[in-house]
Amino acid sequence: MAAAPRTSLPRNRYDFHSHTYLTDGEESASSMWYAADRIGHRALAITDHVALQDPGPILDTLRAEARAWEGTDLLTLVGVEVTMVPPRYIPEAVRAARRAGAEIVIVHGETVAEPVFAGTNRAAVELNEVDVLAHPGFITVEEAELAKAHDVVLEVSARTLHGRANGHVVRTALEVGNDLVVDSDAHKTEQLVSTEMARQIARGAGLPESHLARVLEETPRRLLHRCGKA
Ligand SMILES: [Zn+2]
Ligand SMILES: [Zn+2]
Structure with a gap:
């Protein structure tokens, strides 16, 4: 599917977390x-859920679809969200995804909305191979410090239920000095968010105006670079 050239909007939205019908999303x-x-994205990562199964088939399908966007202004990232894995097996799941060619690996954190194993946040932030800890809920200062040490970016979530803890995530990240991104966690196209909406979500969670450029542009560009995309 080729996209029509789109010049009316600035192309400045970066989103590192979304799903398709390969797992629990609704669209391709x-x-x-x-x-x-x-709607003006520069980059969108598809990060379908994996646990301890072989991540290869999902990644192969996503990679095949991503070929349609080669050479366009939209950067596609093909990845996984490691979800509902007991903490002691998280390193194995993350490394299996890397071996299978995941360009980005995020971990489904200890959100207030969908409980996962206690210790998930901790296991994720101890791994350099994790790019983003998604919706980390009531992350502790100690976990945030480990995230910073291992360059794991923390997520402010546009998803309503996960987003209940956004204020806590932003406050903790400001205290510790973590990098943040605003992700949609979209499960269908209408849940993708524009740059303006991402800005409002970040500001609403207590992010000062002076930090917006870092969260909405600088950290995403750095993350893209680390994922081999820019
Ligand atoms: Zn999740
Ligand atoms: Zn998700």
Whole structure:
């Protein structure tokens, strides 16, 4: 599917977390990327859920669909969200995804909305191979310090239920000095968020205006670079 050239909006939205019908999303990767392109995304990662199964088939399908966007202005990232894995097996799941070619690996953190194993945040932030700890809920200062030490970016979530703890995540990150991103965790195209919406979510969670450029542009660009995309 080729996207029509789109010049009316600035292309400045970066989103590192979304899903397709390969797991619990509702639409295809192509539909997600097409919609993202239309609302001004520079990059959208598809991060479908994996646990301890072979991540290869999901990544192969996403990679095949991503070929449609080669050479366009939209950067596609093909990855996984390691979800509901007992903490002692998280390193194995993360490394299996890397071996299978995941360009980005995020971990489904200890959100207030969908409980996962206690210790998930801690296991994720101890791994350099994790790019983003998604919706980390009531993350502790100690976990945030480990995240900083291992360069794991913390997520402010646009998803309503996960987002209940956004204020806590922002406050902790400001205290510790963590890098943050604002991700949609979209499960269908209408849940993708524009730059303006991402800005409002970050400000609403207590992020000072002076930190917006770092969260919405500088950290995403650095993350893209680390994922081999820019
Ligand atoms: Zn999640
Ligand atoms: Zn998710």
